[in-house]
Amino acid sequence: MTNKQTLVELNHISVTAGSHLIVDNVSLKIKEKSVTSLVGPSGAGKSTLLRVINRLTDREDGLRVEGQACYREKCIYTCCQVEDLRQYVGMVFQKPCVFPGSIERNLLFGVRHHKKMNASEIPFFLEKILKQVHLWTEVKDRLKKSASILSMGQKQRLCFARVLAVNPEVMLLDEPTASLDPHSTHEIESLIHELKQEKAIVLVTHDLVQVRRVSDELIFLSAVNGTGRVVESGTPERIFNRPEQEETRHYLSRHRIEEVKL
Amino acid sequence: MISRTLKNQLFITFSRLSGFFVLALLAGVIGVIAVKGMGAISFNFIFSPMQEGGLSGGIIFQIAGTIILITTALVISLPLATGAAIVKSIYWKDTRQAGAYQFFLYVLNGMPSILLGVFGFFFFVKFLGWGKSWLTGGILLAIMILPVAAISIAGGMERIPREYIDNARALGLSTPQIIRSVYLPQSFSSMLSGLFLGLARAVGETAPIMFTATVFAGAVWPDGIIENPVLSLPYHIFNLVQESYDPRAASNAWGSALVLMVFASVFSMLTIIFRLSAHEEARGS
Structure with missing residues (x-):
């Protein structure tokens, strides 16, 4: 883990909405080929931090981000155009969102704006991406059909595929299994395991069992008066078994940590 | 003291009577125009030109002129209304400028x-020296349609679920790309419903075109822009009604009114169809 390159680094990031401090002085590092989980109670600013990393906070009125956020050691606000940054840092949201239209249109939705593809390339590209998310055998005969007929789990894998089609180095996952059944959750977790062989993944989740199953690094955030702060970070094994901070211990005990102890 | 039940009954009865009155009024107007107009309608009336100052013959060039005016208005107002809606709903979203x-x-x-007619007369007819021109009529009708269409398109854009925009943005699409890929396709039904609603109103307007674009007789197909007026149904009806002491003029006025009502009804029905479709899209997403 220590030899891995840092892809994203947040230094003393604070986010305010009007006069309310949402995130206070958060610093963290996201390393390549690993899964970093952000865990903590609602209101700890986990999703806000994800949105800071790919600058989705830019257009939110009244939201101010202070501190330094870097991608590959360069400030995310000056290194490149925001559209380019989002190519390198993709995001999957909690609720699977498919665009109206076919499965094929959904898959090509992002990538066709970034890269020119010959018509002859497209079938091979679709097959490669769909195989990557284990959706190929389920949809190969209905690529031209509406994506809205897919199950929730399939829709979420399609959302993963749509992001993977753009080929980001970092994937931000905002509670990607929160609205899925256990079987679909298992499929997404398997996918996360495979993706971390080549990408950095930041996972926001409330599912501590999932954190134990997929994470290499855990960052625990607290929410005091609606303000999120990093309490401690480390490997999931260490934090689940030997939390150093009382807040972490209290949160884990409330969430029946005895069930997930390693 | 009137009991609550009686108050409720009075309120319900008043509401029902009001609803019935509006429906009866509408049905009455449509019914009278349909019954009186049907007598004049024939193949010859629809497809032949006017003769004897409208006392005989048909209304083919009035229909053609009306179609030219509203098509011009549609072509001009579509991009303008869409642009206005984009500015209001996307670039100025939640700002004072939008309000x-x-x-x-x-x-x-x-x-x-x-007032639009007066403006059109002094600006296009006199200042620009276009004389009476179908293009002036199209532009003035487009200005009439513009606010209704822009507000409808903006409403459609504002109903697009936030997730679509967030997902598109997170995939690295720029705002113009999101407009092309998400906003415009998703607000297409609202766009059409707004335009047809505007057209349903504009198709029957006489005031903006009577000084600027249309004449009662002597025009056929336009072959240029300057000094190229067209005939139109609203102005034709306006003139025939003034001559309606002659039963032939009155009959042709009713026939022309029925044709104009069909135009307006088609646009109104298209408005309803596309509005329902827009609501379905919003619900489905």
């Missing part, structure tokens, strides 16, 4: 159509 812009659109919508 002011909406107010301006409402003011424009409430402007009496005769």
Whole structure:
């Protein structure tokens, strides 16, 4: 883990909405080929931090981000155009969102704006991406059909595929299994395991069992008066078994940590 | 003291009577025009030109002129209304400018159509020297349609679920790309419903075109822009009604009114179809 390159680094990031401090002085590092989980109670600013990393906070009125956020050691606000940054840092949201239209249109939705593809390339590209998310055998005969007929789990894998089609180095996952059944959750977790062989993944989740199953690094955030702060970070094994901070211990005990102890 | 039950009954009865009155009024107007107009309608009436100053013959060039005017208005107002909606709903979203812009659109919508006619006469006919021209009529009708269409398109854009925009943005699409890939396709039904609603109103307007674009007789197909007026149904009806002491003029006025009502009804029905479709899209997403 220590030899891995840092892809994203947040230094003393604070986010305010009007006069309310949402995130206070958060610093963290996201390393390549690993899964970093952000865990903590609602209101700890986990999703806000994800949105800071790919600058989705830019257009939110009244939201101010202070501190330094870097991608590959360069400030995310000056290194490149925001559209380019989002190519390198993709995001999957909690609720699977498919665009109206076919499965094929959904898959090509992002990538066709970034890269020119010959018509002859497209079938091979679709097959490669769909195989990557284990959706190929389920949809190969209905690529031209509406994506809205897919199950929730399939829709979420399609959302993963749509992001993977753009080929980001970092994937931000905002509670990607929160609205899925256990079987679909298992499929997404398997996918996360495979993706971390080549990408950095930041996972926001409330599912501590999932954190134990997929994470290499855990960052625990607290929410005091609606303000999120990093309490401690480390490997999931260490934090689940030997939390150093009382807040972490209290949160884990409330969430029946005895069930997930390693 | 009147009991609550009686008050409720009175309120319900008043509401029902009001609803029935409005429906009866509408049915009465449509019914009278349909019954009186049917007598004049024939193949010859629809497809032949006017003769004897409208006392005989048909209304083919009035229909053609009306179609030219509303098609021109549609072509001009579509991009303008879409642009106005994009500015209001996307670039100025949740800002004071958006509120002011909406107010301006409402003011424009409430402007009496005769004022547009006066403006068109002094600007296009006299200042630019176009004389009476179908293009002036199209432009003035487009200005009439613009606020209704822009407000409808903006409403459609504002109903697009936030997730679509967030997902598109997170995939690295720029705002113009999101407009092309998400906003425009998703607000297509609202776009059409707004335009047809505007057209349903504009198709029957006489005031903006009577000084600027249309004549009672002597025009056929336009072959240029300057000094190229067209015939039109509203102006034709306006003139025939003035001559309606002659039963032949009255009959042709009713026939022309029925054709105009069909035009307006088709646009109104298209408005309803596309509005329902827009609501379905919003619900489905």
